[in-house]
Amino acid sequence: MTLALKLTDLSKTFPLPKTLFGPEKPGVRAVRPLSLDVQQGETLGIVGESGCGKSTLARMLVGLLEPTTGTIEIEGKAPDTGNPAEFGKLIQYVFQDPISSLNPRKTIRQIMESPLKRLYGMGRRDRAQRIADIFDSVNLREEFLDRYPHEFSGGQAQRIGIARALAAAPRIIILDEPVSALDVSVQAQVLNLLARLRAEFNLTYLFISHDLAVVEAVSDRIVVLYFGAVVEVGKAEEIFANPKHPYTHLLASSAPVVGRPLTAPEQKGTELPDPLNPPPGCAFAGRCPRASDICHRQDPPLERMGDDQFAACHHPL
Amino acid sequence: MNFLALLFRNRLAAMGAVVLSLILALVLITPLLPLVDPDVIDTGNRFKRPFTEGALLGTDHLGRDLLSRLLWGTRLSLAVGFAAAVIAAVIGSAVGIVAGYFGGRVDNVIMRVIDMLMAFPYILLxxxxxxxxxxxxxxxxxxxxxxxxxxxxxxxxxxxxxxxxREFIDAARLAGMGHMRIMLTELLPNVLPVIIIAMSTTVGWMILETAGLSFLGLGSQPPQADLGSMLGEARAALITAPHTSIVPGVMIFLIVMSINLLGDGVRDALDPRLKSGALSRPMARTKVDRKGPIPAGSDALMDIRELETQFHVKKRVYKAVGGVTLSVRPGECLGVIGESGSGKSVTALSVMGLVASPPGVVTGGAVRLNGEDLLDMPFEKLRQARGDKVAYIFQDPLSTLHPLYKVGDQLVEAIRSHHNVSNREARKKALSLLKDVRIPNAESRLDNYPHEMSGGMRQRVSIAMSLANDPEVIIADEPTTALDVTVQAQILALLDDLRRSRGLAIIFITHDFGVVAQLCDRVAVMYAGRIVEEGPTQEVLDAPAHPYTKRLIACVPELGQGRRELAAIPGLPPVVDNLPEGCAFAPRCDKARDECRMGDVALRGGAPRAGAPRAVRCLFPEEEIA
Incomplete structure (x- = not known):
């Protein structure tokens, strides 16, 4: 198996505006140094709550944000970070809000044509042929091409978004909450379509979501992010059934499930750590029932626990 | 509706357009008219009155023909005004687009320069x-x-x-477009309506400014006529020969007035909010226009009977809610589940007359609280009941809390609008409410603004606000959809506690079966504006009777089942202005027969109470219901 994506020590720190007086502030560390390998043809799920750095990570991967440190390698090549046009042929992005990711003043044809024109310089006839092929793959009718985005339902618009990503013929597609804006009956249609396309075009997916059940249903491996760092990585069928990190356990037991009685898995009003003033040691220690002294002093490294499972915890479950 | 029809619906704008096009037509044909040369001096015939022979509008202090000077002058003034507007629009918009697109330092530098320009009074500059x-x-x-x-x-x-x-700009960058191309093909088409609006409202102003400069002798130089210089030259003879001032003055007035009226019309017609009817201010309560007989009530605390709410947009009628019957008793939690567009939120908003009217109209049914019909109630009484007897919790707390007031003050306001208590007492109550919803450090949180809190904390504040007046019913519309799962679990546990300890009745609207299963005693499933199934939660989830319920449950992925193909329902829900005859689900249902597509399908089964029989709206249900 070859590596589709290799991240080495990738991190992003957003600088804080300097005040006129007073010392320089350290900045907000949205993503802490993070290393990750993704195999070709794999679907890697990325879960975490709002503010955990999921979207920052995704935007760095497609070159929309320049990383503060680290490198991105896609199939052995290292595109110029911070240049989306160079990334475009290798990696594409499907956005969360299907309607707002389509320019309201352009027809679907214009939207579909721009990656073909700009990235590949295709002629008119080739473009028409390629668009027809892609539309066929995503079950869209060609008559949609001359309509405007507002004429479509969320599910159709998301399929257009997927078709646009496919048009660039990328090796990897980042799916940033691709179904969270859709109704459940439509959500399943889109997820099944994605699974079929992956096999058809031999794609690698990075599937970002906050919905654990959806991620588990589509992923091979899952990465759990907390406060900008990886706290656990493991096989999809294992990680929520046998979590090693207490945070993964908390996530899995918080998801509402039919047939499970309502209990607050976490008592009182705990809040996420303050990114402007990060706590020393493990970021989860303040919410963790197993936290001890060392957790508040030392940041735990990501260690192998079990066959294919890694967790960053001093006191794993 | 097309742009022109929308524009001319505004009478004043239409009048402006007529006057302006008359003036434009006149100045366009000026070179063809048999006019005297405007610059020929004939001092013997100075200050001739209007309507004298050979000079329709009289002559000025040098005996030049005023009509000729007026037309040529207007031509010049209009040309200069429009040219200035176009130049200002092109350069200003380019600067604005560059600053807005790049942001950061570029934006800062450009906007500070612009600020400096704006610091001078315009005429001085x-x-x-x-x-x-x-x-x-x-x-x-x-x-x-x-x-x-x-x-x-x-x-x-x-x-x-x-x-x-916006995401489509990111998408364009990923499609390989450069900055210049993105600004021209992605941003410009989207700001064009704003540029046109800004131009149409400033052209008149710019014509006035040019005239002002000419009046001061800084614009057109003699003998060339424009409206400003004509006024300036006539100033000396204002008393003895007033017509020399009046003629150009009236023309300036007509031009500026017609352009401004037309400009306002253009602005209103292009404003996207107008098309959706937002400029017509909604009434304080939903219009009620009940056609049929009012159904009798029951002894439930809140009793919604055959409620019908429609949206009348031009000729289309959207039947958002088509005869919904629901009821809750004290301490009971009723779940209403459905996909977007199923009418669940409109049902909830209709209860207290919160559906925007126009276009919303309640066309039938009754909503009773303790036996009193809320749809009939005088407005003042309904207003008192809102928040006091029936409170709402909405999906997005950031948009329901006022961003400029501290949360403590907002809670105090909610309490004092219903109860005549002192500020100090209300504040004490607000503090205890924040403690009730388990906000840590409640004392210091009272002085927070909504943006200083996390999403979960804000939603707790909205729940505290809904509890402020000890309501009997809380209607929660997707209150946890925007929250993270760990926070959602806390909020659900909190709501469950509150209803048990305070005997609250909760109507909980959601699209999530997991949430319903954990919180609700009974559940009603909605599809295309109607209830298709209702019953005790456990029974409905274990053995759904309606094919829609069954297949919807199958669509929801559940944790712990591993990687798999998910079940999907092909097709889309119907649009409620064009419902199919018979069962609305029939086109997507694999069990549908011919009977399903004919005639109304009734909700069968007993009036559901907790523990009582279930109801289903299906001719061939999956399960036989008792």
Whole structure:
């Protein structure tokens, strides 16, 4: 198996505006140094709550944000970070809000044509042929091409978004909450379509979501992010059934499930750590029932626990 | 509706358009008219009155024909005004788009320069520019354009900043477009309506400014006539020969008034909010226009009977809610589940008359609280009941809390609008409410603004606010959809506690079966504006009777089942202005037969109470219900 994506020590720190007086502030560390390998043809799920750095990570991967440190390698090549046009042929992005990711003043044809024109310089006839092929793959009718985005339902618009990503013929597609804006009956249609396309075009997916059940249903491996760092990585069928990190356990037991009685898995009003003033040691220690002294002093490294499972915890479950 | 029809619906704008096109037509054919040369001096015939022979509008202090000077002058003034507007719009919009698109330092530098320009009074700035360049019509044009650039730049930058953060711009960058191309093909088409609006409202102003500079002798130079210089030259004879001032004055008035009226019309017609009917202010309560008989009530605490709510948009009628019957008793939690567009939120909003009217109309049914019909109630009484007897919790707490007031003050306001208590007492109550919803450090949180809190904390504040007046019923519309799962679990546990300890009745609207299963005693499933199934939660989830319920449950992925193909329902829900005859689900249902597509399908089964029989709206249900 070859590596589709290799991240080495990738991190992003957003600088804080300097005040006129007073010392320089350290900045907000949205993503802490993070290393990750993704195999070709794999679907890697990325879960975490709002503010955990999921979207920052995704935007760095497609070159929309320049990383503060680290490198991105896609199939052995290292595109110029911070240049989306160079990334475009290798990696594409499907956005969360299907309607707002389509320019309201352009027809679907214009939207579909721009990656073909700009990235590949295709002629008119080739473009028409390629668009027809892609539309066929995503079950869209060609008559949609001359309509405007507002004429479509969320599910159709998301399929257009997927078709646009496919048009660039990328090796990897980042799916940033691709179904969270859709109704459940439509959500399943889109997820099944994605699974079929992956096999058809031999794609690698990075599937970002906050919905654990959806991620588990589509992923091979899952990465759990907390406060900008990886706290656990493991096989999809294992990680929520046998979590090693207490945070993964908390996530899995918080998801509402039919047939499970309502209990607050976490008592009182705990809040996420303050990114402007990060706590020393493990970021989860303040919410963790197993936290001890060392957790508040030392940041735990990501260690192998079990066959294919890694967790960053001093006191794993 | 097309743009022109929308524009001419506004009478004043239509009048402006007529006057302006008359003037434009006149000045366009001026070179063809048999007019005297405007610059020929004939001092023997100076100050001739209007309507004398050979001079329809009289002559000025040098005996030049006023009609001829007026038409040629208007031609010049209009040309200069429009040219200045176009120049200002092009340069100002370009500056605004660049600043808005790049943001950061570029934005900062550009906008500070613009701020500096705006710090001068416009006429002083224009005078300074003309003084530097020397008098002359072209220089006056440059000055007027320069003075108006900041207006365009600021307006367009504001729009561009919002658009530059949108996802379609990111998508364009990933499609390999460069900055220049993105600004021209992605941003510009989206800001064009704003540019046109800004132009249409400023052209008149710019014509006035040019006239002002000419009046001061800095614009057109003698003997060339424009409206401003005509006025300036007539000033000396204002008393003895008033017509020399009145003629150009009336023309300036007509031009500026017609352009402004038309400009306002254009603005309103292009405003996207107008098309959706937002400029017509909604009434304080939903219009009620019940056609049929009012159904009898029951002894439930809140009793919704055969409620019908429709949206009348032009000729279309959207039947958002088509005869919904629901009821809750104290301490009971009723779940209403459905996909977007199923009418669940409209049902909830109809209860207290919160559906925007127009276009919303309640066309049938009754909503009773303790036996009293809320749809009939005088408005003042309904207003008192809102928040006091029936409270709402909405999905997005950031948009329901006022961003400029501290949360403590908002809680105090909610309490004092219903109860005549002192500020101090209300504050004490607010503090205990925040403690009830388990907000840590409640004392210090009272003085927080909503943006200083996390989403979960804000939603707790909205729950505290809904509890402020000890309501009997809480209607929660997707209250946890925007929250993270760990926070959602806390909020659900909190709501469950509250209803048990306070005997609250909760109507909980959601699309999530997991949430319903954990919180609700009974559940009603809605599809296309009607209830298709209702019953005790456990029974409905274990053995769904309606094919829609069954297949919807199958669509929901559950944790712990591993990687798999998910079940999907092909097709889309129907649009409620064009419902199919018979069962609305029939086109997507694999069990549908011919009978399903004919005639109304009734909700069968007993009036559901907790523990009582279930109801289903299906001819061939999956399960036989008792």
């Amino acid at each position: 224009a005078l300074a520019i003309v003084a530097a360049l020397g008098p002359g019509l072209i220089n006056a044009l440059i000055a007027v354009a320069a003075v108006n650039i900041p207006f365009f730049a600021r307006n367009i930058r504001g729009i561009a900043v919002g658009l530059a953060g």
